[in-house]
Amino acid sequence: MNDERSILNTGLRGVTIATTRISDVDGKAGKLLYRGYLAKELAGKAGFEEIVHLLLFEKLPDKTELEELRSRLINERSLPEGVLAALGAMPKQALPMDVLQAGVAILAAHDADIRKNSQEASIEMGLRLIAKLPAVVAAWERIRNGKPPLEPKAELGHAANFLYLLTEKIPDEETVQFFDTALVLHAEHSFNASTFAAREVASTRAHMYAAVGAAVGSLSGELHGGANTRVMEMLLEIGSAEKIEPYVNEVLETGGKIMGLGHAVYEIDDPRAHILAPMSKRMGEKTGEPKWYEISTQLEQAGKAAFKKRKGNDINVNVDFYSASLYHYMGIPKDLFTPVFAIARIAGWAAHVIEEQFAGAAPKPMLYRPESEYVGNYCGPAECAFVPIDQR
Amino acid sequence: MNDERSILNTGLRGVTIATTRISDVDGKAGKLLYRGYLAKELAGKAGFEEIVHLLLFEKLPDKTELEELRSRLINERSLPEGVLAALGAMPKQALPMDVLQAGVAILAAHDADIRKNSQEASIEMGLRLIAKLPAVVAAWERIRNGKPPLEPKAELGHAANFLYLLTEKIPDEETVQFFDTALVLHAEHSFNASTFAAREVASTRAHMYAAVGAAVGSLSGELHGGANTRVMEMLLEIGSAEKIEPYVNEVLETGGKIMGLGHAVYEIDDPRAHILAPMSKRMGEKTGEPKWYEISTQLEQAGKAAFKKRKGNDINVNVDFYSASLYHYMGIPKDLFTPVFAIARIAGWAAHVIEEQFAGAAPKPMLYRPESEYVGNYCGPAECAFVPIDQR
Numbered sequence: 001m002n003d004e005r006s007i008l009n010t011g012l013r014g015v016t017i018a019t020t021r022i023s024d025v026d027g028k029a030g031k032l033l034y035r036g037y038l039a040k041e042l043a044g045k046a047g048f049e050e051i052v053h054l055l056l057f058e059k060l061p062d063k064t065e066l067e068e069l070r071s072r073l074i075n076e077r078s079l080p081e082g083v084l085a086a087l088g089a090m091p092k093q094a095l096p097m098d099v100l101q102a103g104v105a106i107l108a109a110h111d112a113d114i115r116k117n118s119q120e121a122s123i124e125m126g127l128r129l130i131a132k133l134p135a136v137v138a139a140w141e142r143i144r145n146g147k148p149p150l151e152p153k154a155e156l157g158h159a160a161n162f163l164y165l166l167t168e169k170i171p172d173e174e175t176v177q178f179f180d181t182a183l184v185l186h187a188e189h190s191f192n193a194s195t196f197a198a199r200e201v202a203s204t205r206a207h208m209y210a211a212v213g214a215a216v217g218s219l220s221g222e223l224h225g226g227a228n229t230r231v232m233e234m235l236l237e238i239g240s241a242e243k244i245e246p247y248v249n250e251v252l253e254t255g256g257k258i259m260g261l262g263h264a265v266y267e268i269d270d271p272r273a274h275i276l277a278p279m280s281k282r283m284g285e286k287t288g289e290p291k292w293y294e295i296s297t298q299l300e301q302a303g304k305a306a307f308k309k310r311k312g313n314d315i316n317v318n319v320d321f322y323s324a325s326l327y328h329y330m331g332i333p334k335d336l337f338t339p340v341f342a343i344a345r346i347a348g349w350a351a352h353v354i355e356e357q358f359a360g361a362a363p364k365p366m367l368y369r370p371e372s373e374y375v376g377n378y379c380g381p382a383e384c385a386f387v388p389i390d391q392r
Numbered sequence: 393m394n395d396e397r398s399i400l401n402t403g404l405r406g407v408t409i410a411t412t413r414i415s416d417v418d419g420k421a422g423k424l425l426y427r428g429y430l431a432k433e434l435a436g437k438a439g440f441e442e443i444v445h446l447l448l449f450e451k452l453p454d455k456t457e458l459e460e461l462r463s464r465l466i467n468e469r470s471l472p473e474g475v476l477a478a479l480g481a482m483p484k485q486a487l488p489m490d491v492l493q494a495g496v497a498i499l500a501a502h503d504a505d506i507r508k509n510s511q512e513a514s515i516e517m518g519l520r521l522i523a524k525l526p527a528v529v530a531a532w533e534r535i536r537n538g539k540p541p542l543e544p545k546a547e548l549g550h551a552a553n554f555l556y557l558l559t560e561k562i563p564d565e566e567t568v569q570f571f572d573t574a575l576v577l578h579a580e581h582s583f584n585a586s587t588f589a590a591r592e593v594a595s596t597r598a599h600m601y602a603a604v605g606a607a608v609g610s611l612s613g614e615l616h617g618g619a620n621t622r623v624m625e626m627l628l629e630i631g632s633a634e635k636i637e638p639y640v641n642e643v644l645e646t647g648g649k650i651m652g653l654g655h656a657v658y659e660i661d662d663p664r665a666h667i668l669a670p671m672s673k674r675m676g677e678k679t680g681e682p683k684w685y686e687i688s689t690q691l692e693q694a695g696k697a698a699f700k701k702r703k704g705n706d707i708n709v710n711v712d713f714y715s716a717s718l719y720h721y722m723g724i725p726k727d728l729f730t731p732v733f734a735i736a737r738i739a740g741w742a743a744h745v746i747e748e749q750f751a752g753a754a755p756k757p758m759l760y761r762p763e764s765e766y767v768g769n770y771c772g773p774a775e776c777a778f779v780p781i782d783q784r
Contacts, residue, residue: 009410011595011758016765018401024766036770041778050781058770062784085481086494089474094501101605102478102497109486109494191764197592197606203403204585204613213493214589214606221596223759264761366403367615369656372583373408374416378428378450386433389442392454 008373013264018199021359022055022351023190027265032272034188035059040271048158048183048344049073052130055188055351056123069127070157076131077152077161079139080110084149087136092144096137096339097220101213103136104129108209117207119358125208126350133346134158137339138165159183162343167331174286178279179330182323185272186341188348192264194218194225198349202356203367211353212346219342228337231260231324235295236334244299248306258303260321269316276322283329292325400765405656410591413751414447414743415582419657424664426580427451435667440550440575440736441465444522447580447743448515461519462549468523469544469553471531472502476541479528484536488529488731489612493605495528496521500601509597511750517600518742525738526550529731530557551575554735559723566678570671571722574715577664578733580740584656586610586617590741594748595759603745604738611734620729623652623716627687628726636691640698650695652713661708668714675721684717 007015024033032039035054042051046060053061053069061069079087086106090099108114111128113121139149142165150165159180163171171179189195198215202208219225238247251258263270277297284290300317307315327337378384399407416425424431427446434443438452445453445461453461471479478498482491500506503520505513531541534557542557551572555563563571581587590607594600611617630639643650655662669689676682692709699707719729770776 007407007409009758011760012409012762013758014763015399016763017399017404018762018764019767020764021766021768024768033766033768033775036768036776037778038775041775045778045780060779060784061781063781066781082481082483086478086498089477089481090498090501091474095506098497098500098506098601101602102494102501105490105494105497105605106478106482108490109482114487114490190766191762193592193596193759193761196760196762197589200585200589200592201606201610201613204610204616205618206609206613206616209490210493210609210612213497214593214609217598217602217606218593218596220602221593221598221759224596224598226597264759366401366405367585367613367656368403368588369585370404370407370409370583370588372410372412374413374425374582375411376413376416376425376428383425383430383433384428386429386437387452388437389452389455389458392452 018191020190020352020355021058022348022355023188025190025265027263027267030266030268030271032189039185039188040275043181043184043272043275044177046184048180048187048347051184051187052127052347055347056126056354072127073131073158074152074154076128077135079132079135079149082110083107083136084139087139087143090140090143094144095220096140096335097216097226097342099140100133100136100339100342101216101220103140104133104209104213104216107132107136108207108213111209114207114209117205119354122208122354122357123350126346126354129208129212130346130350133343134162135165137336137343138162141166141333141336163330166336171330175283175330178283178326181279182276182326183344185275185319186323186344188345188351192224193221194345195349195352199352199356200368202353205357205367208350208353212349215345215349216342219345220338225338225341225345227259227318228320228324228327228341229334231320232328232334232337234259235292235299235324238295238299240291241295241298244295244302248299248302252306252310258299260318260324261300261303261307261315263316263318266316266318268314270318272319273317273322276319276326280322280326280329283326287329289329292328296322296325410583412582412744412747413450414740414747415580417582417657419655419659422658422660422663424581431577432663432667435573435576435664436569438576440572440579440739443576443579444519444739447739448518448746464519465523465550466544466546468520469527471524471527471541474502475499475528476531479531479535482532482535486536487612488532488727489608489618489734491532492525492528492731492734493608493612495532496525496601496605496608499524499528500599500605503601506599506601509599511746514600514746514749515742518746521600521604521742522738525735526554527557529728529735530554533558533725533728555722558728563722567675567722570675570718573671574668574718575736577667578711578715578736580737580743584616585613586737587741587744591744591748592760594745597749600742600745604741607737607741608734611737612730617730617733617737619651619710620712620716620719620733621726623712624720624726624729626651627684627691627716627720630687630691632683633687633690636687636694640691640694644698644702650691652710652716653692653695653699653707655708655710658708658710660706662710664711665709665714668711668718672714672718672721675718679721681721684720688714688717
């Protein structure tokens with residue numbers, strides 16, 4: 001499989017480049033493992049903080065360990081004044097993912113431990129980012145709406161505190177539980193594009209923040225994390241059940257794609273989607289607005305059927321498909337869906353950066369430095385002769 | 393070569409992953425081509441703005457094209473007030489590469505065209521970054537020293553304007569010529585780690601700034617762009633000619649490395665080093681401080697000889713080795729050497745991002761999504777059974 005021709009210009013699809021102890025995605029079986037545990041088993045049973053412990057410290061915590069981790073995260077939740085000032089200086093129309101990428105680098109500038117180069121220091125930086133990214137996203141939502149950012153509440157868990165910072169309302173328990181589960185399901189997914197970007201940057205011995213800044217940039221693309229925002233835009237564009245069929249037909253006729261259908265790795269449905277869908281359904285009932293869930297589920301069926309009929313093969317729902325309506329029901333603005341993806345995936349990014357920096361399987365750190373094939377041939381097989389500007 | 397076992401955990405070394413029309417590095421022959429032209433032929437003959445034209449528009453400009461490009465860059469040189477305000481809010485002890493990574497994302501937040509998705513818009517963003525990164529680096533040097541950033545001078549070329557913004561002195565012509573040549577030599581180097589990071593991010597359809605932000609993060613690592621700062625630290629640590637031999641011996645005995653010797657791709661001397669060395673020598677004479685060049689050249693010889701003797705193979709000088717003393721002679725603080733690398737390499741990054749986004753050889757954009765081999769095996773061949781926290 002990994003022969004030279006099949007690799008060229010295919011985005012390393014199907015090419016196994018490294019070993020990892022963090023997670024396993026079995027695309028054929030539709031299985032996702034976090035350090036040995038099935039993600040779908042963890043979802044709803046273990047909270048996001050437990051998953052952070054599992055990913056960063058390689059085990060599910062006992063009660064004492066969990067309390068200790070919770071305290072560390074709570075202590076790191078607030079943002080330095082200088083970070084808030086910098087966010088306050090951003091233009092209100094800025095893309096939230098640009099603000100988040102800036103925010104990560106600005107947090108680096110404020111980290112007094114930034115020159116420390118040890119596994120301990122890197123874990124500490126990872127935990128700071130896990131604690132602070134939600135605060136950056138929520139602060140930006142407030143700032144761009146002309147409101148002052150809120151102070152975090154130490155009595156709230158990680159998921160509840162974010163929803164409070166964002167909406168100024170203490171969310172009900174069921175909503176918190178659903179959001180927490182969504183964070184768990186988005187926390188880690190092996191060498192996806194953003195995680196690979198983080199590892200690539202860490203491989204040069206750059207620090208945790210530099211690597212996470214790259215990951216945020218990668219996640220922003222619409223072929224990656226940007227897709228959940230695009231799913232919501234699609235649902236809003238469709239708007240009602242009777243418009244689903246014409247929409248699907250038009251997309252397939254114009255060679256477009258139905259956002260949230262199709263995945264780079266899974267050959268059957270994304271296991272995460274089946275957990276997100278019923279949460280979206282329940283939130284539709286709770287909010288008295290079942291429409292977005294209903295459009296989603298009917299669109300899933302119509303899209304799958306139309307794809308099968310026209311192309312002859314199956315297309316499968318991915319993690320973004322039902323997270324869109326779920327987040328919408330929680331009052332999260334659609335252009336913050338991708339930043340919300342980031343505040344979950346930061347757990348996986350941090351684990352991968354630490355593995356790349358300190359615990360990789362290679363005998364010593366090897367920076368990523370692939371080769372490319374030069375096809376310029378501007379002057380035939382020989383080099384171009386330089387001509388001074390006067391004679392061009 | 394590209395079989396599965398040889399790829400695993402080797403940072404994709406020697407693995408050809410994509411085609412490119414931008415540049416070619418022939419490590420065996422020690423040749424570096426920018427769009428068909430030998431970099432060592434261009435150096436000293438074509439200025440940095442000409443190279444920007446060559447890399448972004450695939451040809452060396454004629455006089456009219458060069459004048460047009462110069463005007464575009466001059467018009468984009470200053471920083472929005474909000475960007476200066478955000479830089480002003482950074483802690484003075486921040487790492488300059490963190491400030492630069494933040495600066496790139498903050499510039500994105502201020503770009504009114506950020507939502508445009510076309511090759512034209514992407515080129516425009518690339519040119520803005522080429523014009524503005526020097527201003528960010530120079531502004532940060534002023535701000536951290538408690539001085540207000542300077543206004544750019546439209547009558548100065550790209551290289552001269554940066555040195556002026558940094559030092560508040562109009563540099564002499566020879567110094568400008570040397571700095572310009574250093575920018576040319578650092579402008580592009582195919583799929584090095586930072587450029588690969590930029591392409592990886594662009595492959596998700598993220599925008600130019602998001603990709604360049606990742607590249608800045610990658611360049612900051614000491615195995616990549618961070619090395620030029622480390623070379624200068626090493627020269628300062630050695631301090632005088634008689635300490636070279638003990639230094640080399642100690643490094644080799646403790647399994648350390650001599651910064652600036654060795655390269656991931658070149659098997660003979662880096663062709664760029666041979667152009668940088670005489671410029672460093674001349675600047676040593678001009679400034680009446682020949683010591684740093686002399687230590688460099690003696691260290692090169694001593695390091696090569698000791699390496700040959702102990703390890704039996706050749707080690708070669710790379711681009712960072714003589715750029716360190718050269719930049720030092722120009723009055724550039726050593727922790728800005730890596731940002732200075734960035735203000736040159738931005739030309740190559742921009743060209744690669746555009747190629748990845750719009751002009752790649754693949755039939756359609758393919759995001760980078762490699763596979764990894766899971767070696768966790770926490771619970772043997774089966775999945776781990778979930779145990780609730782009460783029973784852990």
